[in-house]
Amino acid sequence: xxxxxxxxxxxxxxxxxETIEIKTLISHEMESGQRKDSAGKLIPxxxxxxxxxxxNGKMVFEADWFTSISANPYQSFxxxxxxxGEFKFTWKDDNGSEYTAAAxxxxx
Amino acid sequence: xxxxxxxxxxxxxxxxxxxAGAALVLAPRLAMADAKAVxxxxxxxxxxxxxxxxxxxxxxPQIAENGLVVPVSVDxxxxxxxxxxxxxxxxxxxxxxxxxxxxxxFTPECGKASASTRMRLAQTQNVICIAEMSxxxxxxxxxxxxxxxxxxxx
Numbered sequence: 516x517x518x519x520x521x522x523x524x525x526x527x528x529x530x531x532x533e534t535i536e537i538k539t540l541i542s543h544e545m546e547s548g549q550r551k552d553s554a555g556k557l558i559p560x561x562x563x564x565x566x567x568x569x570x571n572g573k574m575v576f577e578a579d580w581f582t583s584i585s586a587n588p589y590q591s592f593x594x595x596x597x598x599x600g601e602f603k604f605t606w607k608d609d610n611g612s613e614y615t616a617a618a619x620x621x622x623x
Numbered sequence: 624x625x626x627x628x629x630x631x632x633x634x635x636x637x638x639x640x641x642x643a644g645a646a647l648v649l650a651p652r653l654a655m656a657d658a659k660a661v662x663x664x665x666x667x668x669x670x671x672x673x674x675x676x677x678x679x680x681x682x683x684p685q686i687a688e689n690g691l692v693v694p695v696s697v698d699x700x701x702x703x704x705x706x707x708x709x710x711x712x713x714x715x716x717x718x719x720x721x722x723x724x725x726x727x728x729f730t731p732e733c734g735k736a737s738a739s740t741r742m743r744l745a746q747t748q749n750v751i752c753i754a755e756m757s758x759x760x761x762x763x764x765x766x767x768x769x770x771x772x773x774x775x776x777x
Contacts, residue, residue: 570732576727582720591740592733592737595703
């Protein structure tokens, strides 16, 4: 499988007190462990099982994903703007890998 | 001669189509979850704590043409203050091989308890949502999604 590529969409600027929407997407097959290959053998499960978003180190939103989540998983959620800082996004793979992305937010 | 060949190839094609159809029907079905499996998962999380209706807006399509990618959004009514917020939202599907779909954990930082993702649905089934508030209260909602092409086949 190609290396998962995360993509995030965060507004660059926002006003304090405003609630903004964060959208994320990562390329990943989310192999469910239910499918069989051409030889009839079960393809082992390999999914991203956890997504977390922090802002300036503080937890904002977390999602546990199970095998029913679609390939190339999409996740959107909201954040109430307080201060200038940086989002950090982490995706945890069943195989122990972690994929990360970051995005800066400036309070105008 | 020419027409004979044509007939034969058409017959072969038909035979092939029937064989493929039979293979689909006869292929062993994967074990699927059911309403009980979902209830068991909820009991594992919260025991027999009562759930109230309301507060949850569970947004799923009534009909999903492609079970591989079904958008699902949850929006829970809450002030999302430090004292009163939505802690967790669990979504289950009672006709998939495994009942769990996702768990979202919100914080007061979110501003509102609203989030979306996309899920696979193997067949027409119920999607069940449980929301846990910061004071421990539980709310639930359910919606049926009709799936025209399943999302979990081989």
